[in-house]
Amino acid sequence: MADYKRILVALDLSEESSQVLDKAGEMAKAFGAELCLTHVIEPLTFAYGGDIPMDLSEVQEQLQNQAKEQLRKAGDKFGVAEERQRVVLGQPATEIHRLADELESDLIIMGSHGRHGLALLLGSTANGVLHGAGCDVLAVRVHSD
Template identity: 75%
Template sequence: MSGYKNILVGLDLSVESSQVLARASDIAACSGAQMSLAHIIEPLTFAYGGDIPMDLSEVQEQLQNQAREQLRKASRGLNIPEERQYVVLGQPATEIHRLAEESGCDLIVIGSHGRHGLALLLGSTANGVLHGAGCDVLAVRVHSPSE
């Protein structure tokens, strides 16, 4: 079996994202794969419903700009060009599937917090990505800094 050639790394840009990126970098280095980074932002209207009597477009744009800057910082030293750094509005699992398919990825790497109880019932991005991906998915168990 040959190694991976094109890896999409889904990052939530939390403190733990560095653990996901480190694991993906190791795999890419071993297999000579190129990496792409993705951060998906759910539209604020999804989170708050359409009932907010104010224009959230400026706030949404600020969130996207901050995410782009964080991806730039995360990619430093990894030789990931800006054209392979994606900040997308939408539902995370759906958009990760779309990006992976459009860019011909053969591996998706995401973080998994291993939540339990109510958070597990509500589902997780990692679970959504796993069930519907057209390629391999690696869910990296991340640990909070206090663990």
Template identity: 60%
Template structure:
């Protein structure tokens, strides 16, 4: 197994995120690695495809602020420093790949619900992260 010096943990801030954090923290401790956390918020325009002629900027700002607060609580609980916390707006797999490459991460840790069949074909974040990552990816079974 590789010695990882930088690890990126991707979380959705659900209850399952604690399971992902436990695994990422253990690997970080065993490798004396720097652990970063990313939480990605999908723009509301992605969800609605831009078909609704509304200005979502106020709502999007509120969602972003709430995510920052939730990530702060989560990261504090798990002992991750402020400068290693990242809340990003965009497509999860794209933003996770981008940050992992920018920080030269050796490992991405992400939760996976183990979907199959039609749910897998529709896509999952873990599957999207796995396909296209330039470093190792650990999908932690959750849910």
């Protein structure tokens, strides 16, 4: 079995994120590993392709500030220092790979909603992370409460 020292936890900050964080906490405790938390926000220009004739930078900044606050609260639960919490802007799978490499993570933990059919065919963030990661990936099956 691998000996994990640095675990990158990718959270979508949904209500189900606590399930992922709980599993990450168990893994960190079992291996004596350091947790790093991240949340990736897709730029609004990605979603709207510049079709909206207005400046979205203020809205983007508000989203980032809200995400930082939610990540801080999640980090507090497991004593993850703020310098090991990252809110980044970009394409989720790409940014998670980049961060895992940058932080020399040996495990990425993230949630998976277990989608089927068309959603699975089109791919998901978990699938994208799994297929491009340079380290182990643990996809935690999350359930809506």
